[in-house]
Amino acid sequence: MLVNSLCFLAHVDFMGACDLILIQAANFASNQDLQINIRTTIRYDVSSLEPSMFYHLTEMFSFVVSLTLSFAPHCSTPTLRMLL
Amino acid sequence: MKFGEDVFVVSSFGGYSLNGVSNAELPNTVGGFTVVHTKVSEKVHIFEIQLAEDEKIVLKTFKDMVAVNLDQVHAHRLHASKGMLGNYNTSQMLARNGTVVIDNPNDFAADWQVKEGEEMLFQSTRAPQHPSQCELPEASTTKRRLGETIALSTAEQACADWDVHFRASCVHDVMATGDLDLAAAGAFKITNIRLSLLWC
Numbered sequence: 001m002l003v004n005s006l007c008f009l010a011h012v013d014f015m016g017a018c019d020l021i022l023i024q025a026a027n028f029a030s031n032q033d034l035q036i037n038i039r040t041t042i043r044y045d046v047s048s049l050e051p052s053m054f055y056h057l058t059e060m061f062s063f064v065v066s067l068t069l070s071f072a073p074h075c076s077t078p079t080l081r082m083l084l
Numbered sequence: 085m086k087f088g089e090d091v092f093v094v095s096s097f098g099g100y101s102l103n104g105v106s107n108a109e110l111p112n113t114v115g116g117f118t119v120v121h122t123k124v125s126e127k128v129h130i131f132e133i134q135l136a137e138d139e140k141i142v143l144k145t146f147k148d149m150v151a152v153n154l155d156q157v158h159a160h161r162l163h164a165s166k167g168m169l170g171n172y173n174t175s176q177m178l179a180r181n182g183t184v185v186i187d188n189p190n191d192f193a194a195d196w197q198v199k200e201g202e203e204m205l206f207q208s209t210r211a212p213q214h215p216s217q218c219e220l221p222e223a224s225t226t227k228r229r230l231g232e233t234i235a236l237s238t239a240e241q242a243c244a245d246w247d248v249h250f251r252a253s254c255v256h257d258v259m260a261t262g263d264l265d266l267a268a269a270g271a272f273k274i275t276n277i278r279l280s281l282l283w284c
Contacts, residue, residue: 014168014189018218019198019206025165029135032088032115034161036152037198037205038168042221 017042085141085152087115087133091205096148098129101207128269146269149261168196193218233262242267 014020019039028034085092092114093101100121102108110121114133122130133141135157142153154162162172171178176185177192186192198204200214212219236255242264243254258267 014193016190016193016218016220018193018212018214019204019210020193020218021167021196021198021202023165023167023169025162027164028087028115028161030088030116034085034087034115035203035205036085036167039206039210042219 014040015042016040085114086203086205087117090114092119092131092133093206094131094143094145094150094152096145096150097127098123098145100131104207106207125269127265146266147263168193190218190220234259234264238264239267 017040019037022036022038023034025034090113091101091103098121100107100110102110102112102114102119110131111118113119117133117135119131119133122132124130127147129145131143133143135141138156139158140155141157142155144151144153159172165172166178166180166182170176177187177189178184179186179192179195186195194217197214197218204213236259239255239258240251242258243251246254246267254267258264
Protein backbone atom coordinates (compact mmCIF):
# COMPACT_ATOMS: atom_id res chain seq x y z
CA MET A 1 0.00 0.00 0.00
CA LEU A 2 1.56 3.16 -1.10
CA VAL A 3 1.37 6.57 0.41
CA ASN A 4 -1.46 7.64 -1.83
CA SER A 5 -3.96 5.25 -0.33
CA LEU A 6 -4.65 7.79 2.37
CA CYS A 7 -3.73 11.38 2.58
CA PHE A 8 -2.46 14.13 4.75
CA LEU A 9 -3.97 17.55 4.74
CA ALA A 10 -5.45 18.60 1.47
CA HIS A 11 -4.50 22.22 1.74
CA VAL A 12 -3.06 24.52 4.35
CA ASP A 13 -1.67 27.98 3.95
CA PHE A 14 0.80 29.26 6.43
CA MET A 15 2.65 32.43 5.56
CA GLY A 16 4.76 32.99 8.61
CA ALA A 17 8.32 32.40 9.72
CA CYS A 18 9.44 30.02 12.42
CA ASP A 19 10.74 26.53 13.03
CA LEU A 20 8.00 23.95 12.63
CA ILE A 21 7.61 20.24 13.09
CA LEU A 22 6.52 19.09 9.70
CA ILE A 23 6.23 15.43 10.49
CA GLN A 24 6.99 13.03 13.29
CA ALA A 25 6.71 9.43 12.23
CA ALA A 26 7.39 6.89 14.92
CA ASN A 27 8.96 3.64 13.80
CA PHE A 28 9.30 4.99 10.28
CA ALA A 29 11.88 2.49 9.15
CA SER A 30 13.98 -0.19 10.83
CA ASN A 31 12.39 0.68 14.17
CA GLN A 32 13.73 4.20 13.89
CA ASP A 33 11.74 7.39 14.17
CA LEU A 34 11.74 10.12 11.56
CA GLN A 35 11.22 13.79 12.30
CA ILE A 36 11.41 16.55 9.73
CA ASN A 37 11.55 20.14 10.88
CA ILE A 38 11.33 23.09 8.54
CA ARG A 39 12.44 26.67 8.98
CA THR A 40 10.09 28.92 7.10
CA THR A 41 10.90 32.40 5.94
CA ILE A 42 8.64 35.22 4.92
CA ARG A 43 9.27 36.32 1.38
CA TYR A 44 7.93 39.62 0.25
CA ASP A 45 8.81 39.17 -3.38
CA VAL A 46 5.32 37.98 -4.05
CA SER A 47 2.17 39.77 -3.24
CA SER A 48 -1.55 39.46 -3.35
CA LEU A 49 -3.49 40.02 -6.51
CA GLU A 50 -6.94 41.21 -7.25
CA PRO A 51 -9.30 38.25 -7.08
CA SER A 52 -10.25 38.70 -10.68
CA MET A 53 -6.73 38.23 -11.87
CA PHE A 54 -6.01 34.85 -10.43
CA TYR A 55 -8.34 32.25 -9.11
CA HIS A 56 -6.12 30.96 -6.36
CA LEU A 57 -5.76 34.19 -4.53
CA THR A 58 -5.26 32.43 -1.24
CA GLU A 59 -2.08 30.93 -2.58
CA MET A 60 -0.45 34.16 -3.55
CA PHE A 61 1.83 34.05 -0.58
CA SER A 62 2.27 30.37 -0.54
CA PHE A 63 4.89 29.39 -3.00
CA VAL A 64 7.81 28.52 -0.87
CA VAL A 65 6.63 25.64 1.18
CA SER A 66 4.39 23.14 -0.43
CA LEU A 67 3.49 19.64 0.41
CA THR A 68 1.82 17.60 -2.19
CA LEU A 69 0.24 14.24 -1.89
CA SER A 70 -1.19 13.19 -5.15
CA PHE A 71 -3.75 10.90 -6.59
CA ALA A 72 -5.61 9.78 -3.51
CA PRO A 73 -9.24 9.73 -4.66
CA HIS A 74 -10.52 11.64 -1.68
CA CYS A 75 -7.70 14.19 -1.74
CA SER A 76 -9.56 16.59 -3.92
CA THR A 77 -7.02 19.35 -3.58
CA PRO A 78 -3.74 17.48 -3.44
CA THR A 79 -1.56 20.25 -2.25
CA LEU A 80 -0.46 21.60 1.03
CA ARG A 81 1.20 24.90 0.42
CA MET A 82 2.83 26.93 3.06
CA LEU A 83 4.26 30.23 2.58
CA LEU A 84 7.64 31.27 3.41
CA MET B 85 15.58 15.85 9.65
CA LYS B 86 16.31 13.46 12.44
CA PHE B 87 16.29 9.85 11.37
CA GLY B 88 17.07 7.48 14.18
CA GLU B 89 19.94 9.15 15.97
CA ASP B 90 21.27 10.94 12.89
CA VAL B 91 20.55 14.57 12.14
CA PHE B 92 20.77 15.53 8.47
CA VAL B 93 20.19 19.14 7.54
CA VAL B 94 19.77 20.42 4.00
CA SER B 95 19.70 24.12 3.31
CA SER B 96 19.68 26.48 0.38
CA PHE B 97 22.03 26.10 -2.59
CA GLY B 98 22.84 22.50 -1.67
CA GLY B 99 24.28 23.21 1.73
CA TYR B 100 24.09 20.32 4.14
CA SER B 101 25.39 18.90 7.38
CA LEU B 102 25.36 15.44 8.89
CA ASN B 103 25.45 15.13 12.65
CA GLY B 104 26.80 18.63 12.93
CA VAL B 105 29.52 18.23 10.33
CA SER B 106 29.07 20.65 7.45
CA ASN B 107 29.70 19.14 4.03
CA ALA B 108 30.36 15.74 5.57
CA GLU B 109 31.63 13.13 3.20
CA LEU B 110 28.88 11.59 1.09
CA PRO B 111 27.79 8.89 0.40
CA ASN B 112 27.16 8.20 4.05
CA THR B 113 24.32 6.82 6.13
CA VAL B 114 21.35 8.49 7.77
CA GLY B 115 19.30 6.33 10.06
CA GLY B 116 21.24 3.40 8.73
CA PHE B 117 20.25 4.13 5.15
CA THR B 118 22.59 5.34 2.45
CA VAL B 119 22.40 8.99 1.48
CA VAL B 120 23.96 10.20 -1.75
CA HIS B 121 24.39 13.70 -3.09
CA THR B 122 24.13 14.71 -6.72
CA LYS B 123 24.99 18.18 -7.88
CA VAL B 124 22.85 18.62 -10.96
CA SER B 125 23.90 22.21 -11.51
CA GLU B 126 24.85 25.26 -9.52
CA LYS B 127 21.15 25.78 -8.88
CA VAL B 128 20.02 22.22 -8.29
CA HIS B 129 21.24 19.67 -5.75
CA ILE B 130 19.66 16.32 -4.95
CA PHE B 131 20.07 14.22 -1.80
CA GLU B 132 18.58 10.74 -1.84
CA ILE B 133 18.08 8.42 1.10
CA GLN B 134 17.23 4.98 -0.19
CA LEU B 135 14.85 3.17 2.16
CA ALA B 136 14.14 0.19 -0.03
CA GLU B 137 14.31 -0.68 -3.68
CA ASP B 138 11.26 1.40 -4.48
CA GLU B 139 11.19 3.79 -1.54
CA LYS B 140 13.34 6.80 -0.92
CA ILE B 141 13.43 10.22 0.65
CA VAL B 142 14.54 12.80 -1.88
CA LEU B 143 15.62 16.26 -0.87
CA LYS B 144 16.21 18.81 -3.60
CA THR B 145 17.39 22.35 -3.51
CA PHE B 146 16.71 24.89 -6.20
CA LYS B 147 18.61 28.03 -5.41
CA ASP B 148 17.30 29.12 -2.01
CA MET B 149 14.38 26.73 -1.98
CA VAL B 150 14.34 23.23 -0.58
CA ALA B 151 11.99 20.39 -1.39
CA VAL B 152 11.59 16.90 -0.06
CA ASN B 153 9.75 13.97 -1.57
CA LEU B 154 8.79 10.85 0.28
CA ASP B 155 8.95 8.94 -2.93
CA GLN B 156 6.81 5.81 -3.06
CA VAL B 157 6.97 5.56 0.72
CA HIS B 158 4.64 2.88 1.98
CA ALA B 159 1.65 4.00 3.99
CA HIS B 160 2.43 1.80 6.96
CA ARG B 161 5.38 4.05 7.74
CA LEU B 162 3.09 7.06 8.11
CA HIS B 163 0.02 5.88 9.96
CA ALA B 164 1.32 7.07 13.31
CA SER B 165 2.69 10.33 11.96
CA LYS B 166 1.77 13.78 13.18
CA GLY B 167 2.82 17.35 12.67
CA MET B 168 2.10 20.16 10.24
CA LEU B 169 1.14 17.60 7.66
CA GLY B 170 -1.84 16.76 9.76
CA ASN B 171 -3.29 13.39 10.46
CA TYR B 172 -2.54 10.90 7.75
CA ASN B 173 -5.68 8.88 8.27
CA THR B 174 -8.22 11.66 8.57
CA SER B 175 -6.61 14.59 6.72
CA GLN B 176 -7.36 16.79 9.71
CA MET B 177 -5.24 19.55 11.16
CA LEU B 178 -4.76 17.85 14.48
CA ALA B 179 -3.13 19.62 17.37
CA ARG B 180 -0.32 18.10 19.35
CA ASN B 181 -2.78 16.58 21.79
CA GLY B 182 -4.07 14.44 18.95
CA THR B 183 -7.70 15.29 19.54
CA VAL B 184 -8.33 18.98 18.85
CA VAL B 185 -8.74 20.07 15.23
CA ILE B 186 -7.33 23.52 14.51
CA ASP B 187 -8.80 25.15 11.45
CA ASN B 188 -6.80 28.36 11.42
CA PRO B 189 -3.43 27.74 9.70
CA ASN B 190 -1.61 30.29 11.83
CA ASP B 191 -2.95 28.74 15.01
CA PHE B 192 -2.09 25.32 13.66
CA ALA B 193 1.47 26.42 12.94
CA ALA B 194 1.73 27.95 16.38
CA ASP B 195 0.80 24.62 17.89
CA TRP B 196 3.46 22.80 15.86
CA GLN B 197 6.16 25.39 16.33
CA VAL B 198 9.29 23.79 17.74
CA LYS B 199 8.96 24.45 21.42
CA GLU B 200 11.55 25.53 23.88
CA GLY B 201 13.29 22.42 25.12
CA GLU B 202 12.57 20.42 21.97
CA GLU B 203 15.28 19.50 19.51
CA MET B 204 15.67 22.29 16.96
CA LEU B 205 17.69 20.08 14.57
CA PHE B 206 19.13 23.09 12.74
CA GLN B 207 22.75 24.00 13.36
CA SER B 208 22.05 27.64 14.00
CA THR B 209 19.36 29.49 15.82
CA ARG B 210 17.19 31.98 13.99
CA ALA B 211 14.47 34.12 15.42
CA PRO B 212 11.73 33.64 16.22
CA GLN B 213 12.25 30.75 18.59
CA HIS B 214 9.68 29.63 21.08
CA PRO B 215 8.43 31.10 23.38
CA SER B 216 8.43 33.88 20.79
CA GLN B 217 5.58 33.31 18.39
CA CYS B 218 5.88 32.68 14.68
CA GLU B 219 6.32 35.85 12.69
CA LEU B 220 3.48 36.59 10.33
CA PRO B 221 3.66 38.72 7.18
CA GLU B 222 1.98 42.06 7.04
CA ALA B 223 -1.08 41.60 4.89
CA SER B 224 -0.67 44.97 3.25
CA THR B 225 2.94 44.52 2.24
CA THR B 226 3.45 44.55 -1.49
CA LYS B 227 6.81 44.53 -3.12
CA ARG B 228 6.29 42.79 -6.38
CA ARG B 229 3.15 41.83 -8.12
CA LEU B 230 2.78 38.45 -9.69
CA GLY B 231 3.42 38.73 -13.40
CA GLU B 232 5.63 41.72 -13.04
CA THR B 233 8.75 39.87 -14.12
CA ILE B 234 7.38 36.90 -16.04
CA ALA B 235 4.14 36.97 -17.97
CA LEU B 236 1.47 34.38 -17.37
CA SER B 237 1.72 33.07 -20.91
CA THR B 238 5.47 32.63 -20.60
CA ALA B 239 5.12 30.77 -17.32
CA GLU B 240 2.40 28.56 -18.74
CA GLN B 241 4.63 27.66 -21.63
CA ALA B 242 7.49 26.80 -19.29
CA CYS B 243 5.21 24.56 -17.25
CA ALA B 244 3.41 22.99 -20.19
CA ASP B 245 4.87 19.53 -19.64
CA TRP B 246 4.00 19.39 -15.95
CA ASP B 247 1.35 17.07 -14.68
CA VAL B 248 -2.00 18.78 -15.01
CA HIS B 249 -2.60 18.55 -11.27
CA PHE B 250 0.43 20.68 -10.51
CA ARG B 251 0.66 22.93 -13.53
CA ALA B 252 -1.07 25.82 -11.84
CA SER B 253 1.35 25.60 -8.94
CA CYS B 254 4.28 25.55 -11.34
CA VAL B 255 2.96 28.61 -13.15
CA HIS B 256 2.45 30.42 -9.91
CA ASP B 257 5.87 29.54 -8.57
CA VAL B 258 7.61 30.56 -11.78
CA MET B 259 5.84 33.90 -11.79
CA ALA B 260 6.40 34.43 -8.09
CA THR B 261 10.10 33.71 -8.23
CA GLY B 262 10.62 35.27 -11.63
CA ASP B 263 12.76 32.31 -12.61
CA LEU B 264 11.89 30.13 -15.58
CA ASP B 265 14.60 27.69 -14.54
CA LEU B 266 12.38 26.59 -11.70
CA ALA B 267 10.10 24.86 -14.17
CA ALA B 268 12.95 23.39 -16.16
CA ALA B 269 14.90 22.22 -13.13
CA GLY B 270 12.00 20.19 -11.87
CA ALA B 271 12.87 20.90 -8.27
CA PHE B 272 9.20 20.95 -7.49
CA LYS B 273 7.96 18.86 -10.30
CA ILE B 274 5.61 16.11 -9.32
CA THR B 275 5.40 13.37 -11.88
CA ASN B 276 4.66 10.43 -9.68
CA ILE B 277 2.93 9.45 -6.50
CA ARG B 278 4.84 11.13 -3.79
CA LEU B 279 4.80 13.43 -0.90
CA SER B 280 6.55 16.63 -1.61
CA LEU B 281 7.30 19.72 0.30
CA LEU B 282 9.58 22.58 -0.20
CA TRP B 283 10.71 25.54 1.71
CA CYS B 284 13.50 28.00 1.82
